[in-house]
Amino acid sequence: MGELKPHPHAHAFSGFHALEREGLVVASRRNMLKASLAGLCGLSLADVLRLRSMAAPAGSPAPSGKAVILLWMTGGPSQIDTWDPKPDRPYMNRGPFGVIPTKLPGVFICEHLPKMAAMLDRFTILRSVDARHSNHEPNMVFQTGHLDAAPRINPRGGMCPAIGSVVAKWHGSNQPSMPPYVVFQVSRTHVARGGDLGQQYDPFIANRAAKLPIYTNVGVATGRHTEGDFFRLAGGLSHDRLFDRRRLLQDLDRLRTRIDHSPAIEVMDRHTQAAMELLAGPRAARTFDLSREPAPIRERYGPHLWCQQALLARRLVEAGVAFVTLDLSYHPASGTWDNHGDNIPPYGGISKGLKPLLPLFDHLVTTLVTDLEERGLLDDVLVIAMGEFGRTPMMGTQGSTDGRNHWAVVMSMAMAGGGLRHGQVIGSTEADGGHIKERPVTPGDLAATIYRHMGVPLDATYTDGTGRPRFIVEQGRPIAELF
Numbered sequence: 001m002g003e004l005k006p007h008p009h010a011h012a013f014s015g016f017h018a019l020e021r022e023g024l025v026v027a028s029r030r031n032m033l034k035a036s037l038a039g040l041c042g043l044s045l046a047d048v049l050r051l052r053s054m055a056a057p058a059g060s061p062a063p064s065g066k067a068v069i070l071l072w073m074t075g076g077p078s079q080i081d082t083w084d085p086k087p088d089r090p091y092m093n094r095g096p097f098g099v100i101p102t103k104l105p106g107v108f109i110c111e112h113l114p115k116m117a118a119m120l121d122r123f124t125i126l127r128s129v130d131a132r133h134s135n136h137e138p139n140m141v142f143q144t145g146h147l148d149a150a151p152r153i154n155p156r157g158g159m160c161p162a163i164g165s166v167v168a169k170w171h172g173s174n175q176p177s178m179p180p181y182v183v184f185q186v187s188r189t190h191v192a193r194g195g196d197l198g199q200q201y202d203p204f205i206a207n208r209a210a211k212l213p214i215y216t217n218v219g220v221a222t223g224r225h226t227e228g229d230f231f232r233l234a235g236g237l238s239h240d241r242l243f244d245r246r247r248l249l250q251d252l253d254r255l256r257t258r259i260d261h262s263p264a265i266e267v268m269d270r271h272t273q274a275a276m277e278l279l280a281g282p283r284a285a286r287t288f289d290l291s292r293e294p295a296p297i298r299e300r301y302g303p304h305l306w307c308q309q310a311l312l313a314r315r316l317v318e319a320g321v322a323f324v325t326l327d328l329s330y331h332p333a334s335g336t337w338d339n340h341g342d343n344i345p346p347y348g349g350i351s352k353g354l355k356p357l358l359p360l361f362d363h364l365v366t367t368l369v370t371d372l373e374e375r376g377l378l379d380d381v382l383v384i385a386m387g388e389f390g391r392t393p394m395m396g397t398q399g400s401t402d403g404r405n406h407w408a409v410v411m412s413m414a415m416a417g418g419g420l421r422h423g424q425v426i427g428s429t430e431a432d433g434g435h436i437k438e439r440p441v442t443p444g445d446l447a448a449t450i451y452r453h454m455g456v457p458l459d460a461t462y463t464d465g466t467g468r469p470r471f472i473v474e475q476g477r478p479i480a481e482l483f
Contacts, residue, residue, distance in 0.1 A: 064171070064174070064380075064454075064455055065174050065380050066171070066174075066322070066380050066381075066382075066418075066453060066454050066455060067174065067317035067321065067322050067323065067324070067380060067381045067382070068163075068164075068167070068322070068323045068324070068381070068382045068383075068384065068418075068450055068453070068454065069310075069313045069314075069317060069324050069325075069326070069368070069381060069382070069383045069384070070143075070164075070323070070324070070325040070326070070384050070386075071310075071326050071328060071361075071364070071365060071383065071384065071385040071386075072139070072143075072190065072191070072325055072326060072327055072328055072386070072387065073328050073335075073337045073361070073385060073386060073387035074136070074139065074186070074190050074327055074328055074329035074334075074335030074336060074337055074338075074387065074388075075136065075329065075334055075335025075336055075337035075338030075339070075347065075387060075388070076136065076335070076337055076338060076387040076388045076389045076390065076391060076406060076407075076411070077337045077354070077387050077390075077391070077411075077412075078095070078339065078350065078354060078390065078391035078404050079127070079390040079391065079410065079411050079412035079429070079433060080093070080094065080095055080390075080391070080393065080404075080433040081095045081097055081110055081350055081354055081391075081404075082109065082110050082113065082358070082412060083109050083110070083113075083125045083127065083412040083413075083414060084125075084127045084412045084429055084433050085097070085099045085108060085109060085110055086393075086431065086432065086433045087099045087108070089431065089432060089433075092394055092395050092396065093393055093394055093395075093432050093433070095350050095395060096350055096351050096355075096402070097110050097111055097112060097350075097355075098110075098111040099111055100113075100114060100117050101117065102116075102117040102118070102120040103117065103118060103119060103120045103121040103423075104120050104121060104423060104424070104425070107120065107125075107425055109125070110358060112355060112358035112359055112362065113358055113361075113362045114362065115362045115363060115366040116362050116365060116366055116414075119366060119369070119370075120423070121422070121423040122369055122373070122378075122416050122417075122422055122423070123369075123414050123415065123416045123422055123423070124414065124415045124416070124420070124421075124422045124423070124424050124425070124426060124481075124482065125412065125413075125414055125424075125425045125426070126412060126413050126414070126415070126425075126426045126427055126441050126479075127410075127412050127425060127426070127427045127428055127429055128410060128426065128427025128428060128429060128436045128437070128438065128439045128440055128441055129386075129410065129411045129412065129413055129427075129440075129441045129442075129446075130409075130410065130436060130440045130441060130442050130443075131388065131389040131390060131408045131409070131410065131411045131443075132408050132409060133147040133148075133150060133408070133443070134150075134388045134389045134408055134443070135150055135152055135388065135389075135406075135408070136189075136190075136334055136335060136338070136388040136389075136406075137152075137189045137190075137333065137334055138151050138157075138158060138188075138189045138190075138192070139189070139190050139191070139192070139335075139388050140157060140158065140160060140192050141388070141443050142386060142388060142443050142446065143162050143163060143164075143191065143192035143325075144160040144161060144162055144163060144192050144195075144443075144447070145163055145443045145444050145446060145447025145448070145472075145473060145474070145476060146160040146443070146444075146447075146474060147442075147443060147444070147474070147475065148160070149192070156464075156465060156466075158195065159195040159196045159464065159465055160192070160195050160196070161192070161193075161194055161195040161196055161197040161201065161462065161472075162181070162191070162192030162193055162194065162195070162201075162203070163192075163323070163447050163450055163451075164180075164181040164183075164192070164203060164323035164325060165181060165192070165193060165194040165195065165197050165201035165202065165203070166197070166201075166447075166451070166456060166460075166472050167180065167181065167322050167323045167450070167451075167454050167456060168180035168181040168194075168201045168322065168323065169197055169201050169462075170451075170454075170456040170457065170460055170472075171322055171454045171455060171456055172322065173320050173321060173322050174317075174320040174321070174322055175283070175319060175320020175321075176320075177283045177284060177320070178283065178284060178287070178316070178319050178320035178321050179203075179204035179284075179321060180321065180322045180323065181201070181202075181203040181204065181321075181322065181323045181325075182203060182204045182206050182316055182321050182323070182324045182325070183203035183204070183205055183206065183324070183325045183327065184206050184207060184309045184312070184313075184324075184325070184326050184327060185205060185207065185325075185327040186327045186329045186330070186331070186332045187327070187329075187332035187333070189332075190327045190329060190332075190335065191203065191325060191327060196462060196463065196464045196465050196470075197462055203323075203325070206288070206312075206316075207226070208226065208227070208228065208229065208230040209228065209230040209231065209284075209288040210226070210228045210288040210289070210290060210308075210312055211225050211226055211227065211228030211289075211290065212225060212226050212228065212305055212308055212309065213225055213303065213304070213305045213308065214226060214305075215305050215330050216330065217330050217331040217332065217346060218330060218331070218345075218346045219330040219336065219356075221304075221305075228288070228289075230288075231284065231285040231288070283319060283320075284319075287312075287315050287316060287319040288312065288315075290308065290311065290312065290315075293311065293315065297311070297371070298311065300367055300371070301364075301367050301368075301371075302363065302367075304360060304364075306326065306328055306360065306361075306364055307360075307363065307364050307367070309326050310326065310364050310365075310367065310368045311368075311371075313326060313368070314368060314371055314372060314375075314377075317377065317380075317381050318375065318377060322454070328361070331346055331347070334347075335347075335387070336353075336357065337354070337357065337387055338406075339353040339354045339391070339403055339404060340397055340398055340400060340403040340404070340405060341397060341398055341399070341400020341401070341402060341403025342400060342402050342403065343399065343400050343403075344398055344399075344400055344403060348403075349395075349400055349402040349403035349404075350395065350402050350403060350404065351402050352402075353403070361385075365383070365385055365414070365416075368383060369383055369416045369417065372417060373417075378416070378417040378418075379417065379418070379419040380417075380418070380419070381417050381418065382415065382416075382417050382418030382420070382450065382453050383415065383416045383417045383418075384413065384414075384415050384446075384450075385413060385414045385415075386411070386413035386414070387411070387413075388411075389406055389407060389408040389411050390407045390408070390409070390410050390411035390412065391404030391405065391406070391407050392404045392405045392406075392407045392434070393407070393432040393433050393434030394432075407434065409434060409435055409436070410429055410433075410434065410435060410436050415482070418453045419453075420453070420482040420483065421481065421482050421483065422482075424481065426439055426441065426479065426481050427439035427440070427441060441479060442475060442476055443476065444473055444474055444475040444476020444477075445476045445477060445478070445479055446476070446479075447472070447473055447476055448473045448476045448477050448478045448479075449478045449479045449482060451472065451473065451478075452478045452483070456472070458472070458473050458477075458478075459471065459473075460472045
């Protein structure tokens, strides 16, 4: 009971959506100016910024410096083999990993997370997260906080706005020349978007904005890197020349405004300038340029793609981005953490699939938290690590003996930073790790917690596609133990 029907085996290799475009897509260097100034599909970046400003409710709080980094463990990590081990259970329940003590007396986690164990006083582990309504592809319920955000069973499920999109609307970026919501994604089905809030609140898809290592869909480094050419202008057009053209337009606008002194013209100018600053100005381009990071810091994070993206996430929130999501997956289908079995490619099971991911994740999350703390940013930046659901308490699924199937009854997740009360474990599961024993935490609770951290009013509403008002938080309240 509670087990989700597994996706067909072939599904792991289908639905790549390789030709789909999302967010602000630039097909070539030459098209960058078209995308930024003339617009894509009739909506330019200046239009997006203008619409955000017009849509912001009166009296909304000014940007506060608060931010969120979501480490999305795409596919659903096993709670028993990470943060809720059951070492005294039979092997087919407890799994192949041992446990280690942590900085918190009496608390044990998986042996392959030693760095996290040593600094668990800076984290909160939630072991009783209720994932009964969640699924993956698209991964919507926990990224929106809405229980009906399940496009597989609800035709309008995909229109529930992402938490990051809500933050973009009610909080905005912390610096005008930076986008409020940024995503590094492997597949559009892994990340929630603006939905009913409108495409102006979709995330900025940042994959082409930085030079990053390229991995195969089974996690093998190719030795190649992406071009990172999003901010590179067409041949012969320098940033100075582009701004010279902008200044010429401003001269023409000043002549026009002698005739028309409408405040709307001034607002238009302000948002056009903000669009120019984002796409051609130095701040965003510098932020995405990892070569500007001191070599010791780059070496501390390491060369792996996910670690480089974590370093970029820190640089982004430091520069003024309010919400960053890292899609921690190699594969564009159901996700690298979807460990059904060692005999089931491409993700493997617990021994060969999950085991190599854990030391990598352990290094990534602890390096990120430590770096934020050393820079004085940790009280402002909330770091969340989670996936869509947990895994079955008993190993053995789809003919394997060492994998775990989807299990939406309960999952575990981790949090750090944000000025919240950490160094604790919230909730617990039954002896086999398959059901919540005490203190359920819902997707709505998680959304409400993020909104309180970001200063977003919990009673805020938006109008859905049917014309009805909906609360941004439904069936949830902030997790009291954290405040």
